[in-house]
Amino acid sequence: MDNFSFCTPTRYVFGHEAECKAATLCHEAGWKHVMIVYGGQSAIRSGLLDRVRKSLGDTGITVTELGGVKPNPTDDKVYDGIALGREAGVDALLAVGGGSVIDTAKAIAAGILYEGDFWDFYCGKSTVEKVLPLGVILTIPAAGSEGSGNSVITRLDGLRKLSLRTDTELRPKFACLNPELTYTLPPYQTASGIADMMVHIMERYFTLTEGVEVTDRLCEGLLKAIIAEAPKVMAEPENYDARANIMWSGTLAHNGICGCGRREDWASHFIEHELSALYNVTHGAGLAVITPAWMSYVGERRPAKVAQFARRVFDVTENDDSKAAMEGIRLLREFFHSIGLPVSMKELGIENPDIEKLVGKLHENKGPKIGGYLSLEAKDTEAIFNLAR
Amino acid sequence: MDNFSFCTPTRYVFGHEAECKAATLCHEAGWKHVMIVYGGQSAIRSGLLDRVRKSLGDTGITVTELGGVKPNPTDDKVYDGIALGREAGVDALLAVGGGSVIDTAKAIAAGILYEGDFWDFYCGKSTVEKVLPLGVILTIPAAGSEGSGNSVITRLDGLRKLSLRTDTELRPKFACLNPELTYTLPPYQTASGIADMMVHIMERYFTLTEGVEVTDRLCEGLLKAIIAEAPKVMAEPENYDARANIMWSGTLAHNGICGCGRREDWASHFIEHELSALYNVTHGAGLAVITPAWMSYVGERRPAKVAQFARRVFDVTENDDSKAAMEGIRLLREFFHSIGLPVSMKELGIENPDIEKLVGKLHENKGPKIGGYLSLEAKDTEAIFNLAR
Numbered sequence: 001m002d003n004f005s006f007c008t009p010t011r012y013v014f015g016h017e018a019e020c021k022a023a024t025l026c027h028e029a030g031w032k033h034v035m036i037v038y039g040g041q042s043a044i045r046s047g048l049l050d051r052v053r054k055s056l057g058d059t060g061i062t063v064t065e066l067g068g069v070k071p072n073p074t075d076d077k078v079y080d081g082i083a084l085g086r087e088a089g090v091d092a093l094l095a096v097g098g099g100s101v102i103d104t105a106k107a108i109a110a111g112i113l114y115e116g117d118f119w120d121f122y123c124g125k126s127t128v129e130k131v132l133p134l135g136v137i138l139t140i141p142a143a144g145s146e147g148s149g150n151s152v153i154t155r156l157d158g159l160r161k162l163s164l165r166t167d168t169e170l171r172p173k174f175a176c177l178n179p180e181l182t183y184t185l186p187p188y189q190t191a192s193g194i195a196d197m198m199v200h201i202m203e204r205y206f207t208l209t210e211g212v213e214v215t216d217r218l219c220e221g222l223l224k225a226i227i228a229e230a231p232k233v234m235a236e237p238e239n240y241d242a243r244a245n246i247m248w249s250g251t252l253a254h255n256g257i258c259g260c261g262r263r264e265d266w267a268s269h270f271i272e273h274e275l276s277a278l279y280n281v282t283h284g285a286g287l288a289v290i291t292p293a294w295m296s297y298v299g300e301r302r303p304a305k306v307a308q309f310a311r312r313v314f315d316v317t318e319n320d321d322s323k324a325a326m327e328g329i330r331l332l333r334e335f336f337h338s339i340g341l342p343v344s345m346k347e348l349g350i351e352n353p354d355i356e357k358l359v360g361k362l363h364e365n366k367g368p369k370i371g372g373y374l375s376l377e378a379k380d381t382e383a384i385f386n387l388a389r
Numbered sequence: 390m391d392n393f394s395f396c397t398p399t400r401y402v403f404g405h406e407a408e409c410k411a412a413t414l415c416h417e418a419g420w421k422h423v424m425i426v427y428g429g430q431s432a433i434r435s436g437l438l439d440r441v442r443k444s445l446g447d448t449g450i451t452v453t454e455l456g457g458v459k460p461n462p463t464d465d466k467v468y469d470g471i472a473l474g475r476e477a478g479v480d481a482l483l484a485v486g487g488g489s490v491i492d493t494a495k496a497i498a499a500g501i502l503y504e505g506d507f508w509d510f511y512c513g514k515s516t517v518e519k520v521l522p523l524g525v526i527l528t529i530p531a532a533g534s535e536g537s538g539n540s541v542i543t544r545l546d547g548l549r550k551l552s553l554r555t556d557t558e559l560r561p562k563f564a565c566l567n568p569e570l571t572y573t574l575p576p577y578q579t580a581s582g583i584a585d586m587m588v589h590i591m592e593r594y595f596t597l598t599e600g601v602e603v604t605d606r607l608c609e610g611l612l613k614a615i616i617a618e619a620p621k622v623m624a625e626p627e628n629y630d631a632r633a634n635i636m637w638s639g640t641l642a643h644n645g646i647c648g649c650g651r652r653e654d655w656a657s658h659f660i661e662h663e664l665s666a667l668y669n670v671t672h673g674a675g676l677a678v679i680t681p682a683w684m685s686y687v688g689e690r691r692p693a694k695v696a697q698f699a700r701r702v703f704d705v706t707e708n709d710d711s712k713a714a715m716e717g718i719r720l721l722r723e724f725f726h727s728i729g730l731p732v733s734m735k736e737l738g739i740e741n742p743d744i745e746k747l748v749g750k751l752h753e754n755k756g757p758k759i760g761g762y763l764s765l766e767a768k769d770t771e772a773i774f775n776l777a778r
Contacts, residue, residue, distance in 0.1 A: 001634040004402025008397060014650060015392025180525075211630025214614040214638050221610030225603040239602025248649070250602050257646070260637070261403065370470040 002210045007167070010147050011174040014142020014248065018178040019048065019137045021093065023055035025174045026135060028353020031092035031097050033062040034135075037105040038096045043139065045154050048181065052096055052137065064088040066108075072276050072283065073100040075155045079120055081108035081360040085132075093134045095172075098193075099152075099283075102136055106151035106170045109134050122153055128169045136175040140191030141182060141247040142284055144200055154277055160365055161273040177251065179243035187234060191216035191339040192284030194230050194246065195354045197253040198223060199287040204259035206298070206305055206373040214261045219258050220312045221359040223247055227313070227335060234339050267371035268294045271381060274362045279350050288341040289348050289355045292333045293388035298374040299325035305373065345389050355385045390600045390650040396556070399536050399642050400563040402407070403637065406680040407567040408437065408526045412444035412482065414563045415524060420481035422451040423524075424474050426494040428458045428486045432528065437570065441485055443527065446692045453477040455497075461665050462489040463673065464544045467507055470497035474521075477580020483524045484561075487582075488532020488541075488672075491525055495540035495559045511542055517558045527563040530571060530636040531582030531673055533589055535564035545665055549754055550662040566640065568632035576623060580728040581621050581673030583635065586642040587612060588676040592655045593648035595694055595762040601651045609701045610649050611638055616724060617703070619649050623728050656760035657683045660770060663751045668739050677730040678737050680778035681722045686761040688714035694762065734778050 013021050026034055034056060036049070041048045044067075056063050066081045085093075085108055111118025114229035120126035136146045137300065149166040158351040164170070182190070205219040226249050232242035252258070271294065272286040299306035300322070307321040310328020318324040333343045342348040359382045362370070369375050376384070402410050417644055423445060425438070433456075444624070447450050455470045474482075474497060484494035498521040498670050500507025508514035527536045534540065538555040542687050544687045555558070571579070593607040621631035640649070660683065661675040688695035689711070696710035699717020705715040722732045731737040748771045765773070 001404070001630055001637075003407070005400065005402045007400035011394065011396035012649075013394045015390070018392070039520040042708045051719075211633065213617055214611065214634045214641070217610030217614040218607060218641075221606030222603065228602055241390055244600065244650070252607075253601070257641075260401075261633070 002263065003208055004261045005167075006256055006260050008147065008171065008257070009136040009168055010171050010255070012147070012177060012251065013174060014177045015244075016178060016180065018176040019052065019181065020055065021328050022052060022058045022135060022174070022176050023061070025176075026061055026092065026094065028093070029133065029173055031061060031072040033088065033092070033106070035064045035066055035081070035088070035090040035093045036096055037066045037081065037093055037101055037108070037120050039067070039098070042184070043096055043099045046184065047138070048139070048275055049096060050291065052094070056094075056242070064090050064267055069097065069101045069104045070279060071100050072154050072161070073104045074118060074154055074343045077104055078107040078111060078153060081105075082111045082118060085112045090132070090164070094137065095134065097140065098135045098140025099145045102143070102145035102172070103151040103153060105134055106145070107153050107164075110164070110170060119155060122155075126145065128164070128166050128321040131169050133257070134170070134171045134172045138175055138247070139181045140185060140189065140193055141250035142196040144197060144250050146172055147255030152273070159277045159361070161277040163335050164363065177247050179240055179247045180217060181238070182243050182247060183238045185237070187237075187340055188285070189236070191230075191341050192282045192288070193250065193341060194226060194284070195288040195336060195341055196284035197250040198226055199268055199291050200253040201258050202291065203269060204262065204264045205309065206265045207262045208373060209262040215258060215260055216261060216308070220309075222258070223313045225226060225249060229369065230298060230335075232337050236307075247287070265372040265374045267373075267376055270366045270370050271362060271384060274300055274358045274365070275345075278354070278358060280346055281350070285341055285348060289345055289388050290384070292329050292343055293384050295325070295329045295332070297380065297384050299329060302374050353385065353389065354379075355382060358385055375378055391598055391652065393650045394556075395580055395645055395649050397560065397646070398557055399560050400427075401536070401640065401646070402563060403566045404633075405567060405569065407565040408441065408570065409442060409444065411524060411526050411563075411565050412448045413566070414451065415445060415450055415483065416448040416563070417482065417766060418522065418562055420475045420522065422453065422477065422479045422481070424453045424470070424477070424479040424482045424497070425723045426458060426470065426482055426486070426497070428456070431573070435524070435573065437528070438485060441482065441483070445483075447603045453479050458490045458493045460487065460489050460545050461550070461669060462493045462506060464542055466493055467496040467500060467542060469735070471500045471507060472544060474501045478656055479521070481522045481524070483526065484676055485526045485529065487529025490493060491532070491534035491561070492540040492542060493724045494523055496553075497714065499553070503588065507585065508544060508657060510553045510663050511544075515746065517553070517691060520558050520623065523559070523561045523563045524570070527564055527566050527636070528595050529574060529578065529582055530639035533584040533586060533639050535566070536640040536644030541662070544721070547757055551754065564640070566636050568629055568636045569621070571632050571636060572627045574626070576626075576729055578621075579622055579626070580730050581671045581677070582742045582754050583615060583673070583728060584677040584725060584730055585673035586639040587615055587643040588657055590647050590656060591698075592658060592693040593652050594698065594699070595651045596651040597762060598651040603682045604647060604649055604651060605697070609698075611641060612702045613645070614638060619724075619728050652761045654761040656762075658757050659755045660773060663747045663754075664734075664739075667750070670737055670739070674730055674737060677725040678732055678734055678777050681718050681732060682773050684714070684718045684721070685775050685776055686769065687720060691763050712720070733768060742774065742778065747774055
């Protein structure tokens with residue numbers, strides 16, 4: 001096991017009417033002027049935004065609003081938010097939505113107190129120090145941003161999708177998680193969220209670090225639970241307990257508990273980021289395509305952990321590591337299919353992927369080598385894109 | 390799944406030389422005068438205390454010391470610490486030891502700023518509000534107090550062993566966990582710690598709350614990992630990775646992550662507290678005796694979850710719930726025996742337990758009914774003590 005330092009100070013308020021506690025949490029934190037960040041029409045149509053706005057007003061908090069955040073969020077909205085927040089003099093942010101909304105709010109929280117360009121944090125030119133505090137009302141369980149210190153933003157100029165990782169600076173002060181708010185999510189978005197959280201666990205699971213049995217077992221347990229609950233939410237969108245299990249899994253998948261003391265991988269995410277930057281596909285659906293392809297490639301070359309995954313998560317009984325690994329990948333693809341996800345670029349609607357461009361962008365953005373479980377150069381990532389066609 | 394509010398702000402600094410970071414953590418927190426709380430000779434003999442003292446001094450922090458905390462810690466030491474801390478004017482505490490030391494430090498942290506008797510918090514007369522901050526250097530993985538907001542103290546007058554539970558008030562600001570510091574733990578203490586952490590998980594696992602698959606799987610995964618790593622630490626006390634897995638399990642077993650969204654049980658702990666209060670046995674060893682007896686009693690009356698435990702933790706394949714439950718309990722007792730723990734009061738050295746007194750004290754301290762998975766009255770707890778003879 002590797003050394004680690006781990007701190008998750010976010011307060012999780014989970015359950016029925018959790019969103020109703022946001023105003024009190026803002027008030028108790030001493031926030032006076034809050035910028036609500038949100039996405040499209042669903043938060044308006046459902047009445048959620050109205051309720052949040054009113055409850056903040058009732059506690060005497062001034063509200064400024066930034067709507068219209070889109071999936072695969074882009075830098076233009078961040079610049080808008082920074083300008084708006086500075087002008088209005090907000091002292092905190094409340095993200096009402098999923099990962100894109102939260103990641104945008106985090107970028108604004110970091111950028112608003114920074115003299116330079118917020119993008120400096122994402123391309124590694126500068127380190128986050130002072131940020132505005134942030135709260136979350138989660139409506140899409142997927143990205144896990146409600147419990148993480150990370151944020152992913154796409155730069156429109158050049159289509160670079162980059163992530164910023166902080167220790168605790170950008171972890172939300174609180175996250176309100178009401179599974180009922182996810183009842184109306186379209187099936188494809190529900191399924192994509194499930195793939196996203198599963199791959200967040202798998203990026204940490206696939207490691208060469210030895211002696212990490214506890215964290216292996218946590219990862220496997222979470223994956224088994226997600227695989228058991230996923231068919232229930234697909235069949236019965238208003239099954240509270242199934243929605244609750246999926247929602248809580250999404251947070252635990254990415255708040256860091258699955259990665260303590262081990263080198264992580266993240267190749268699948270890096271590869272998928274190019275796919276969604278170039279073709280604007282749903283991130284989780286992109287992962288359902290890329291991750292099994294990545295597993296096939298690494299499973300042929302380094303089967304041990306893929307075989308452990310197959311045996312412990314999918315109860316594969318095959319003794320040979322290579323065969324067990326391949327069977328595990330087959331079952332993973334079958335599972336993704338069963339909840340309505342694509343497992344090839346073709347199924348994702350990309351008939352003729354520009355693999356040369358994807359590989360070029362990938363290594364331009366992430367360097368000549370990516371991945372912790374197996375180090376991948378351009379020739380490897382090209383093969384993986386081809387396996388995913 | 391039940392509603393919950395969950396926050397674990399403790400920073401875990403884990404790995405080689407983790408204890409060397411304590412002084413920096415105290416300094417960064419702005420602490421000027423720290424009371425080091427410790428136990429017996431081992432922290433002195435090993436040189437750990439000298440190193441901690443020196444590193445605090447090097448960063449300009451004034452040190453006051455309170456040694457001599459004993460297992461099953463008692464109120465007299467807490468009163469000493471409160472008086473000493475007030476006189477010296479300490480502004481923070483650093484516990485160097487295991488659960489008894491940490492629990493004593495927590496009681497002092499709560500009592501020192503309170504005008505009344507600190508015992509008010511433990512017997513429910515008053516609620517903790519203002520506390521001194523607390524750091525931990527852990528030397529015994531068992532009680533999980535390094536990550537919890539709880540503390541257990543025994544009142545000498547009347548032998549009442551009571552627990553205080555707080556949300557975040559008494560959670561340590563940081564906990565330094567170096568598995569190497571546990572190399573020299575005697576085998577019996579290592580094994581007792583393992584039983585303690587397993588039962589911390591099981592007290593949360595056994596619930597009637599439905600729809601908690603994620604947390605069930607986390608509990609089962611942690612238990613499986615502990616059962617895999619325990620024989621290694623017993624056979625090779627200096628196996629770093631095995632010690633690391635056991636140490637991290639002990640923290641996760643009790644920081645609350647295993648109990649989110651579910652009613653907990655705690656009958657085994659309440660029952661065992663009477664045993665250690667009356668016969669001063671090692672808490673974890675007492676649990677190895679009491680918990681399987683409790684499981685036998687509840688497994689006969691409500692076998693479902695005990696059967697799930699048997700199947701998922703011990704891979705029992707029996708289809709009948711009652712039979713599966715009994716087989717799981719047999720395997721748990723076999724496991725405790727295999728690491729050198731007693732599974733009966735006789736093996737624990739209590740030949741003629743005063744069961745009438747134990748039952749009387751138990752319900753005097755904890756009320757007429759205890760337990761969440763199965764509600765137990767005096768006739769039930771008497772039967773459990775008899776099953777544990």
